[in-house]
Amino acid sequence: MLVVLDEAGQPLAGEYQFAQVARDGLVVDFVGAVDKLSAMKARVEARLGRELNRAASSYPPGVARVEVQATANVVEAAGMRCEELVDEPTAANALLGIHNGAIVDVGGGTTGIAIVADGEVVYTADEATGGTHFSLVIAGAHDISFEEAEAMKTDPAQQDKLKPVLRPVIEKVASIAARHVAAYEADSGRAVEQLTLVGGTSAFPGMAEVVANYTGLPTSVPDLPVFVTPIGIALHNRQTEPV
Numbered sequence: 001m002l003v004v005l006d007e008a009g010q011p012l013a014g015e016y017q018f019a020q021v022a023r024d025g026l027v028v029d030f031v032g033a034v035d036k037l038s039a040m041k042a043r044v045e046a047r048l049g050r051e052l053n054r055a056a057s058s059y060p061p062g063v064a065r066v067e068v069q070a071t072a073n074v075v076e077a078a079g080m081r082c083e084e085l086v087d088e089p090t091a092a093n094a095l096l097g098i099h100n101g102a103i104v105d106v107g108g109g110t111t112g113i114a115i116v117a118d119g120e121v122v123y124t125a126d127e128a129t130g131g132t133h134f135s136l137v138i139a140g141a142h143d144i145s146f147e148e149a150e151a152m153k154t155d156p157a158q159q160d161k162l163k164p165v166l167r168p169v170i171e172k173v174a175s176i177a178a179r180h181v182a183a184y185e186a187d188s189g190r191a192v193e194q195l196t197l198v199g200g201t202s203a204f205p206g207m208a209e210v211v212a213n214y215t216g217l218p219t220s221v222p223d224l225p226v227f228v229t230p231i232g233i234a235l236h237n238r239q240t241e242p243v
Contacts, residue, residue, distance in 0.1 A: 002040045002051065003230040009238055011227070013048055013229055015040040023109050023132075026063065027070040030077075037078040040056045055080040056237035058229060060110050061087040063125035084237045089114025090121045090230035092198045095220065095237060101194040104177045104211070105229060106201040108132050111173050113180045115192060123184045131201040134169055143166045159205050170207055174214035181215070195219040198227035 003014040017040060021033040041052055055075050068085060071189065075082040089103040089112045098116045105112040109130045115123040139149035152158045162217035181192045195217050197208055202225040212219035222228055237239075 001226075001230045002037065002225065003046065003234055003240065004044060005231070009225075009235055012221055013044050014227070014230070015044055016226065020088040021144045026059075026067060029071060030074065033074045034077040037074060041078055041080070052081055053080055053178075056084040056086065056233050057082060058086050058091050058233050060107065060126040061112050061114065062126045065195060086233060086236050087114070087124055088112050088229050089124060091236050092229045093121060093232065094236035095228055095232040096192075096196060096198075099194060100192075101196060102181055102192050102217075104173070104195055104197050104202075106130055106197060106199040111176045113177055114188065115181070115184050116180045117188075117190060122188070123180070125176075125180045129169065129172050129176060131199070133172075134166055134201060134204070135166060138162060151194060153204070156205075163206055166204070167210060169212045170204075171214055172223055173207075177211065178215045181217070192217065197221045198225045198228040206226050 001014070001016050004012045006012040017036060019032070019036050021027060021029040021036060027033050043054055057071045057075050059071055059215045065085075071106045072082040072085055088105045088107065092103050092105055093114060093116055099119050101116055103114045105114075107125065108191055109128065109132050111129050112126040112128050113124065114121045121146065135146055135149040138144070138152055139146050142149070142152070144152070153162065177195060185191055195211060195215060197219060201207070208219045208221045
């Protein structure tokens with residue numbers, strides 16, 4: 001995913017493309033990632049009429065910096081200077097602006113959580129379970145290929161009948177959030193007030209309701225949750241740039 005902001009921090013252009021070049025937030029196909037990002041960059045540059053030469057990227061929280069360096073290397077190989085790497089939930093909050101609560105970023109292979117207190121991220125964690133797991137469950141339940149399951153998952157006409165099949169996976173996401181919220185609350189003595197779900201998988205109908213019922217916390221999903229973290233990455237980079 002590639003998002004470009006203007007000088008005022010407003011989204012100007014972008015591209016989204018399904019790809020299996022990363023697993024659990026880490027690059028597993030370096031050449032494929034560079035090729036896809038380079039092609040997206042070229043198309044966006046053609047639309048904007050200007051070169052993109054600076055960028056930032058992100059990684060799941062809790063991953064060692066040395067393991068996410070490949071992400072920066074992809075950005076550099078595509079012809080942009082990688083100015084920053086930020087964990088995904090922290091990036092998301094650059095856009096959401098949550099003061100007290102938790103951001104649950106349901107990515108392709110992992111679910112990341114960031115707890116925010118007084119506007120600052122004070123706790124982060126990341127565990128396996130994400131959109132890929134949703135598709136694997138659908139593929140197994142319907143005896144279809146992974147690619148067919150991906151298409152079925154995002155087809156509004158199919159989603160209602162998928163809810164019973166996917167409910168256990170959604171509850172697994174909820175259990176990850178609940179466990180880390182409980183750990184933070186026990187350690188800090190402070191209560192988490194709300195959950196906000198981001199990431200493309202969060203757009204699955206009824207997901208917020210299942211998570212809210214499981215955790216007992218008010219849970220919401222912003223419009224177009226798939227774009228929250230990418231926009232937040234760029235915003236976070238603008239906020240931390242040296243003056």
